[in-house]
Amino acid sequence: MIKSKIVEDKLDTLVSSNAVPIIDLENCVYKQSVTARVGQQLDKALSEKGIALLVNHGIPDEKIKAAWDQFDHFLDLPAEVQDRYKRKDGTNYGYVSPGMERFDGKTPELRHTYNICKLDDKNLLAETLPKFAKTITELALDFHNLSQFILWAMHSGLGTPTNDFVRKHSGLLSGDDVNMTTLRMIYYPAIVDDEPGQSEGAIRCGAHVDYGTFTLLTQDSEGGLEVQLPGSEKWERVGHLPGAILINGGEILSIWTKQRYHALPHRVIVPESVQIRSRGRHSIAYFCHPDNSTMISPGDLLPNQTESAEDSSDEKIYNAYELIQKKFSDTYGQRSQGGNES
Template sequence: MSDHTAVIQDVVPVIDITDLRSDDVARRRAVGKEIDGACREIGFFQITGHGLPDELVAGVYDTAKEFFAQPMATKREVAQPNPKTVRGYTAVGEQAFAYNEDTSAPGDLHEKFDVGPHVVSDDPYFSIENAGPHFIPNQWPSSPAGMQQAWESYFEAADDLCRLIMRGFALGLDLPEDFFADKIDKDISMLRAIHYPHQEEPPAPGQMRAGAHTDYGSLTIVRPEVAPGGLQVFTQDGDWVDVPVIPGALVVNIGDLMAQWTNDEWISTRHRVANPPRDVVADTERMSIVFFHQPNYDAVIEPLPTCVAAGEEPRYAPTTSGDHLTMKFEKTHQKA
């Protein structure tokens, strides 16, 4: 396995998804096929034409930056209560993504703040008795003002964008365009701001800003930032490749459940967030806004018949979105 790194934009293609909103099914299908190609080759792509307004992104970014700048005691007032309840604040070193791969590693060099869906409903589907932790209330800090409104607005817009991309997934896989619709209409997605502080001291051996891992769900949307030490993907050639930051574009990658749905015809690719070079004199602080799209907790994920060749057995047993997500959360939380 090589640890060589490079910047190769062609590895992570840029796809204009404007035509997914077209009235012409042929144009929609053409975008779906571009997505299909990217998911088979690397499982990552960048999107333009996504329609997320700059002010929505800025609302999350600015309030997150203000939140993370507060004293630790203030941030701890909305600390994540336990590994299964991913709501609120997690400090630097309290999570290690490498646990996702059943490997031991020091805690990751980032802090984060998480929120889930903001659902107000008497429907038993959303109750704790049925849904477990997936629809519990979010924790909101008393400061900064306007954080809740900014994050809820972004969450709704990002969720709509994911539903659009999932229609593109269906078209790319030659499925009915609405195939995934009833599996993601009560999704258990999460919005996360990840703050990577400036590194005054060298990391411990093997310690990363975010250790190598694959994501859990259907897809992830990332708004990255131009700063030293960023997102890298592990190519099929065995190289770690820097994902370039393209102004106005969002990074998209598929997760483990999408790979399972396609019986590994689509790739859930390992990725990490690298440490900044030690010779960088400038401030190396950075922050990413990440939306993890996750299907309904009771959605059954099993290989699509169209992705299992005649005479072959599926590679995966059926699972549910909720059970799979809870298992992953427990693995990635840093053990005491």
């Protein structure tokens, strides 16, 4: 364990080189001075880097670790029980086993995931794992509250004249028929090098951008998360700041701000270090989306935005659901079978 930590500490990452903005949320206190400052810092981070780390966000480590433990309990269930909760075509909730999703259509992706889009018994395994339901519900509500604070801060940072931006996210965790917001539990199994074919040609999560407004990510260790910063095609390791939550912008937010905010390409590789890849990795991603019926007009979030006739003449405007389904189709060549990854 000590040797593993030394190897991890020597990794050259964006965190170790202080290349990721760190934003103090002051426990999400709704004061004008706090939301204004956070909004300004988010505006700078997402327009320049596409990524930031959030500290003092108000979600205790104990709750996050308890959620990871409960997901481990689910993964310990017999396969025939897990199969009852597998995600079905055309929906965005349920269990996804390793190999079911491949961003490039061919590369094996080594992870277990469980999507939650609505806080009801069906989504939360209340009958099979009552403690899972209780633990995940509490954490999902914490992420919901955190995302509401971030939306208000973004509203301030963007200088939008009304609170329509916040209201257009009123259906968070109401179900994917209303809003595609998803809490995703993720577990990347340990890679055992002496097991034939386990890591050869595989990846933990293929390169992609997220599709929604923004993504919040918490992870238990450095596990191979890489990004391409704006203007660069180089893949750079993010690294790990214990207790922090990472935020990155999604495709819808990028369109909404006419690419002022970046949808950051990212992937999760199998780490080079034997010590790191021989440990499993937990993460939780909260994909915040606008309500499905929300019209996403390029530049609509920018105050005093004037659009030339040339810019708008052939511009087709989609609602959020249509835009997300179009992105799924572009990526997978078929109707949605799930959400984003991290």
